[in-house]
Amino acid sequence: MTLAENKENKIVDVLTLRRTAKEAKRHVVVMRVLGLLVIILVAVIAIAYAVSYFYDKYGSFTVKISKYDMMRQGLTLSEVPEYNKTNSVLNADIVYDMTNISGEDLPDNIDMINGSHNGESYIAYTFYLINAGDDTISYSGEMTVENVTNKVDEAVRVAVYINGDKTVYGKTKSDGTGREGDCDSEFTSSTVVMTTSHEGFEPQGKDKYTVVIWLEGNDPDCTDELIGGTLKLGMDFKIEETT
DSSP, X not given: OOHHHHHHHHHHXXXXXXXXXXXXXXXXXXXXXXXXXXXXXXXXXXXXXXXXXXXXXHOSEEEEEOHHHHHHHOEEEESSSSXXXXXXXXXXXXXXXXOOBOGGGSOTTTTSSOEEOOBTTXXXXXXXXXXXXXXXEEXXXXXXXXXXXXXXXXXXXXXXXXXXXXXXXXXXXXXSSOOOTTOSEEOSSSSEEEEEEEEEEOTTOEEEEEEEEXXXXXXXXXXXXXXXXXXXXXXXXXXXOOO
């Protein structure tokens, strides 16, 4: 091997080593970036799951319809009457550290604002149940107590406006003597707040619902024992088969 050939081979070896070093460095950088992306993705999924779990277990109020009913008959939910997409689940915003108030202190226009419009010490949520299909249907709805702690439901009030008609619901008096004086109706049962139904719900029909939730300060059961309590209500709608 000549001196020139030996020198050329050394140059090739140096270039190969440099290229190999650059490839190794590039590989390390790529792996670090991929690892960081995986961590970010896992964090995003974990946060989304935590938020979903929190709403499902402790969220103040959730509205649901069967996805089967939504796909089959076009029944859908919306926070506004002019909807642009179908929804099977809606969640109201949560009010933290809610204190007791009187139902007489609620705003007069509480049924006139769409979506979540909570006050400092009450939850207010307006939504629309819409027949986006082509058939006239009948549906039923049921509001249930899905989670409660510290017996906070003993002093809770739930006002439900259906197309402007208001009904206030509360649990039966703790002594079992009937409904509270400020209520129009007692809870249907210990776990069911109220039920509703609509026969002959025509295509493009819209039923407006406003749900207001608060702790009634004038209720004898509204005591310090309720402090720290949580309440989760859910309202489920489904299509009823007609014969």
